[in-house]
Amino acid sequence: MRRRGYPFAAACGMEKAREAILIALVNPHAGGLLVSGEKGTGKSTLARAARSLIDAPWSEVPVSVTEDRLFGSVDAEAAIKNGERRLLPGLIDEADGGVLYIDDVNLLREDLLSSILTIRETGEYRLERDGISASRETHFTVLAVMAPESGTLSSSALDRFGMFVETPSLDDEENRMTIVRRVLDFERDEKKFAASWSEETAAIKEKLAAARDILPNVEVTDAMIKLSAVYTLKANVAGHRADIYLIEAARAIAALAGRKYLLPKDLERAAEFVLPHRMRKPPESEAAPPEENNAPPPPQTDKEPPPPEEMFNQQDELTPPPRTDTEEHEGSDERDKEDESMANPQTESGERVDAADTRVKLPPMWIEPPKSRRPTKGSGKRSNTKTDEKQGRYVRAELPRTKTSDIAFDATLRAAAPYQRFREKNGMALAIRKEDIRSKVREKRTGNIFLFVVDASGSMGARERMKTVKGVIFKILLEAYQKRDRVGMIAFRKSHAEVLLPVTRSVDFAQKKLASMPTGGKTPLAKGLFKTEDVLDMIYRQDAQQDPVVLLITDGRATSPIEKGGDAVADAMGEATRIGKRGLPIAVIDTENGFVKLGLAKKLAREMNAAYFAMDKLDEDDLMRIWRRTAM
Numbered sequence: 075m076r077r078r079g080y081p082f083a084a085a086c087g088m089e090k091a092r093e094a095i096l097i098a099l100v101n102p103h104a105g106g107l108l109v110s111g112e113k114g115t116g117k118s119t120l121a122r123a124a125r126s127l128i129d130a131p132w133s134e135v136p137v138s139v140t141e142d143r144l145f146g147s148v149d150a151e152a153a154i155k156n157g158e159r160r161l162l163p164g165l166i167d168e169a170d171g172g173v174l175y176i177d178d179v180n181l182l183r184e185d186l187l188s189s190i191l192t193i194r195e196t197g198e199y200r201l202e203r204d205g206i207s208a209s210r211e212t213h214f215t216v217l218a219v220m221a222p223e224s225g226t227l228s229s230s231a232l233d234r235f236g237m238f239v240e241t242p243s244l245d246d247e248e249n250r251m252t253i254v255r256r257v258l259d260f261e262r263d264e265k266k267f268a269a270s271w272s273e274e275t276a277a278i279k280e281k282l283a284a285a286r287d288i289l290p291n292v293e294v295t296d297a298m299i300k301l302s303a304v305y306t307l308k309a310n311v312a313g314h315r316a317d318i319y320l321i322e323a324a325r326a327i328a329a330l331a332g333r334k335y336l337l338p339k340d341l342e343r344a345a346e347f348v349l350p351h352r353m354r355k356p357p358e359s360e361a362a363p364p365e366e367n368n369a370p371p372p373p374q375t376d377k378e379p380p381p382p383e384e385m386f387n388q389q390d391e392l393t394p395p396p397r398t399d400t401e402e403h404e405g406s407d408e409r410d411k412e413d414e415s416m417a418n419p420q421t422e423s424g425e426r427v428d429a430a431d432t433r434v435k436l437p438p439m440w441i442e443p444p445k446s447r448r449p450t451k452g453s454g455k456r457s458n459t460k461t462d463e464k465q466g467r468y469v470r471a472e473l474p475r476t477k478t479s480d481i482a483f484d485a486t487l488r489a490a491a492p493y494q495r496f497r498e499k500n501g502m503a504l505a506i507r508k509e510d511i512r513s514k515v516r517e518k519r520t521g522n523i524f525l526f527v528v529d530a531s532g533s534m535g536a537r538e539r540m541k542t543v544k545g546v547i548f549k550i551l552l553e554a555y556q557k558r559d560r561v562g563m564i565a566f567r568k569s570h571a572e573v574l575l576p577v578t579r580s581v582d583f584a585q586k587k588l589a590s591m592p593t594g595g596k597t598p599l600a601k602g603l604f605k606t607e608d609v610l611d612m613i614y615r616q617d618a619q620q621d622p623v624v625l626l627i628t629d630g631r632a633t634s635p636i637e638k639g640g641d642a643v644a645d646a647m648g649e650a651t652r653i654g655k656r657g658l659p660i661a662v663i664d665t666e667n668g669f670v671k672l673g674l675a676k677k678l679a680r681e682m683n684a685a686y687f688a689m690d691k692l693d694e695d696d697l698m699r700i701w702r703r704t705a706m
Contacts, residue, residue: 079264082123083274084256087242087249088116094239094347095124096278098215099173100285101326105236105319106194106216108179108351113221115241116253118177121219127279131172133165133214135190137181141470142484144186145201146210150484153491154504159205166193169214179218180225183469183517187227190216191234205492233312236319238351285329292325298336305345311352320348466516474513485512523560523577523613523620527606529628529665530567531597543627543665547588562609563587566602568595569634573605577613599632599678600645603653610656623659626684629666630675643674650681660684 085092091109098107111117125132135144146164153159166174174190176182193199198211218235220227232238244250260267268275302320309316323344328336471485490510497505526547561584562577574587606624613622632642653660662684664675679686 079126079268080119080123080260081268081271081275082120082127083278084260084267084271085116085120085123086252086256087244088120090346091117091120091239091241094237095121095217096127096282096285096330097323097326097344097347098217098237099124099128099282100329101289101322102213102215103318104322104326105234105315106218107237107239107347108227108232108235109217109219109239109241110222111241112243113223115243117219117241120241121175121177121217124217125173125175126275127282128172131169131214133169133172133174135165135174135176135182137178138467139165139182139186140468141186142203142488145189145199145203146208147203148206148488148491150488150491153488154494159492161201161206161208166190166199166212166214167210170212172214174214174216176216176218178220178224180220180222180227184228184231187231191231195234232351233315235351236315237323237347239347281330284332285326288329288332288334289325291334292328293335294321294325295336298324298338298341301338301341305341305349309345309349309353310356311349311354316348316352320344323348468514469517470515471512472515474511478511478513480514480516482512482514486510523562523622525577525606525609525613525622525624526561526563527602527624527626527628528563528565528591529597529599529602530565530591530593531631531633532567532594533597533629533631544588544591547627548585564602564605564609565591566598566605567593569598569601571598571602571605573609577609596634597628597632597642598634598636599628599630600636600642600649601634602628603646603649604636607649607653610653610658621658624653624661624684626660626662626678626682627665628662628675628678629664630678631666631672632674646678647681650678654682654684657683662686664688 082092094107094109098104109117109121142164144164144166146161146167149158149160149162174194176187176190179187189199193212194214194216197213198209201208201210216235244253256267299321302317302324305320306316320341321344324336324340327340327343328334331340468482471482486506487504489512490504490506494505497507499505528543528547558579560577560579561575562573563575563584564571565574566572574591575584578584603626606626610622610624613620630646632646635642636645660679660682662675662679662682664679664686666672666675666688676686678684
């Protein structure tokens with residue numbers, strides 16, 4: 075199943091990706107290219123096939139690359155022989171004037187990717203390591219490939235790629251048959267297959283070389299610059315990278331067409347590669363007057379309530395709004411009883427059990443818990459974390475703080491090499507001293523603990539809220555199963571809180587518990603938070619290095635105090651403050667809806683130092699940012 079020598083011209087059903095690669099190769103100022111697609115769509119095969127199109131350096135960055143291999147380090151051989159500190163260039167230097175290719179770029183360390191993209195933009199970098207201080211100039215094109223199901227890139231990283239293209243999974247029979255035939259022919263005889271496509275490959279290579287010669291002479295008029303500004307403004311992109319990359323990509327398209335001037339169609343085509351990964355929703359316009367309908371007007375009060383948008387944004391007070399003859403406080407006993415009477419399916423005791431709304435849409439990777447800075451144990455597939463065990467990927471070396479047996483021999487040799495001319499070797503090839511020793515810093519993927527704290531009171535049953543809540547949690551549990559996370563669940567209703575599910579890896583068991591969870595009764599929010607603290611303490615007793623992620627789903631309308639006669643809201647705020655002092659990643663999703671809102675969940679989130687989100691205002695973009703904001 076080798077694909078490194080597969081002809082670029084033989085790729086089938088990937089015309090758009092082929093065009094994007096040619097644009098990136100023609101004009102390095104177009105910002106490089108990110109190719110995304112499902113596994114098995116041939117994106118890596120196509121990208122590597124582009125190597126045969128250019129007579130320039132091609133440097134490939136593996137996911138497991140170390141800093142010294144990427145940026146360069148001491149030439150150990152020169153240091154041992156001559157006692158000189160000489161720089162051994164890294165992959166970035168080797169790509170000067172050519173292409174730096176990154177496969178599975180979404181799995182590369184974020185700091186390394188950020189450095190690569192910064193160097194590509196500036197064309198230079200300064201290296202300070204192993205006693206070397208050097209400034210280097212390098213110019214290259216970044217060509218990267220990723221599969222979104224294995225993780226996403228941050229918006230800032232995406233913005234620094236000039237172009238983006240997605241490889242489709244072909245669903246027509248003819249194209250799929252063609253792909254299979256070509257791959258079988260290639261694997262049967264690589265040289266013969268490559269020879270059969272030599273004319274097409276030579277034509278593409280000639281076209282690419284001609285476009286590179288034309289590119290410096292392609293002129294850009296003010297009219298084309300104005301048109302590019304229209305495109306980027308309509309796309310509501312952030313910053314000005316899009317404007318620049320749009321012009322540069324259009325110049326490459328014109329050069330590939332053999333022209334020395336831009337046409338509107340060049341910009342239109344370039345926009346298909348430059349704008350999709352940068353487009354944002356336009357800012358919300360002012361609320362338009364409601365359409366006329368036959369619904370009765372809202373009840374009048376002495377003071378007209380603000381519009382829903384202002385009510386959502388304002389700092390709500392703990393005191394409820396004045397009651398009217400037609401509206402009652404949803405958190406009261408009367409409303410709790412009313413909610414219980416609205417049940418669809420019920421248990422034998424008359425309790426309501428809502429089914430999950432599986433139509434709730436979530437993106438494939440919306441949970442992004444913070445990266446732990448402390449060495450942790452365990453296994454999983456979600457987060458890269460430091461480990462003090464002799465497991466995981468060796469990412470860099472450091473001076474050991476304590477006695478170590480996990481020695482980084484390469485870094486140790488580099489540290490000792492420059493001093494060999496001055497040390498007594500006593501017949502040894504190399505003299506190493508204690509101060510030369512370097513230890514390995516390792517990283518590996520681990521799972522996380524997600525603790526769901528769910529409000530199952532009567533008010534949650536109103537307006538089908540619990541169906542949506544269960545649907546959201548079902549989606550999260552599926553993600554947790556894929557990433558080998560552990561999950562726990564606490565539910566509070568009536569007068570108590572209970573651990574529905576101890577922290578476990580059995581996601582199937584969690585789904586069954588969630589499906590059978592009834593709804594009804596008062597809201598003992600304070601007891602739910604108190605029970606959360608108990609579970610967190612138990613988790614820390616098992617492993618003090620864990621950083622559990624808490625997801626609290628509630629409308630915040632506490633109606634049951636810890637002790638009889640107490641203040642339910644004050645008790646809840648007090649417990650929230652204690653949890654907030656733990657410094658954990660916490661998200662509060664407010665399920666309160668309707669025209670009149672109390673905003674108690676928002677105030678609860680402030681007390682817990684948690685990220686706050688309103689269920690009725692969430693969309694997929696908001697969900698993508700939930701855990702990124704939680705990690706702050």
